[in-house]
Amino acid sequence: MSADDAAHAGAPVTGLSHVQLMVSDVGVSADWYGAALGLEPYVDDRDNGYIALRHRGARIVVVLSADSDAPGSGGPGSPTGTGPAPAAPGRLDHLAFAVPDEDALRSWADHLTQIGIDHAGVVRELGNPSLQLRDPDGIAIELVAPDRPV
Numbered sequence: 120m121s122a123d124d125a126a127h128a129g130a131p132v133t134g135l136s137h138v139q140l141m142v143s144d145v146g147v148s149a150d151w152y153g154a155a156l157g158l159e160p161y162v163d164d165r166d167n168g169y170i171a172l173r174h175r176g177a178r179i180v181v182v183l184s185a186d187s188d189a190p191g192s193g194g195p196g197s198p199t200g201t202g203p204a205p206a207a208p209g210r211l212d213h214l215a216f217a218v219p220d221e222d223a224l225r226s227w228a229d230h231l232t233q234i235g236i237d238h239a240g241v242v243r244e245l246g247n248p249s250l251q252l253r254d255p256d257g258i259a260i261e262l263v264a265p266d267r268p269v
Contacts, residue, residue: 135179137171138214141186142256145170148183151255155236156181156216179216213251213259221248224264 142148149170152158158172158181168185218224221241228241228250241248248264 137180137182139182139184140211140214140254140256140258142183142254142258143186144255145183145185147255151236152181152183154234155231155252155254155260177216211258213261215261215263218262218264221264224248224250224262227262 140148145165145168149160149172152172153160156174158174158179160170161173161180162169162171164170169182171180171182173180218227225241225248228238231238231250231252236252238250238252241250243249244251244261244263246266248266250262252260252262254260
């Protein structure tokens with residue numbers, strides 16, 4: 120394959136390896152992601168400042184790394200108010216996960232309410248049913264269903 124052919128075919132990507140998020144407390148965030156998304160422990164290396172979680176069915180890995188500048192960490196980037204603040208400019212805007220359909224999304228929203236995870240309920244965003252959350256550091260997490268069955 121020539122370099123020109125390769126450029127048109129794209130990088131040899133086969134999927135998403137992982138997403139790495141900088142958080143103020145990896146333990147607190149790991150608990151939240153476990154409860155909010157059903158992620159399970161994969162690698163716990165707190166000596167090196169990270170915990171990796173996975174969702175087996177979706178084959179997604181989220182790595183949570185210690186960030187001394189994260190909101191709420193007490194570092195230079197900390198807000199003066201209480202509660203999670205939105206992620207700082209120049210950082211990740213949000214992370215969106217696909218769900219199979221609106222019924223599954225509504226069932227998960229009910230589950231989150233029952234376990235005490237705050238959310239505004241299922242809304243329509245750009246025509247798609249969406250559930251929007253904030254993790255303990257204020258990172259926006261979205262669960263999105265297709266507008267109609269695929």
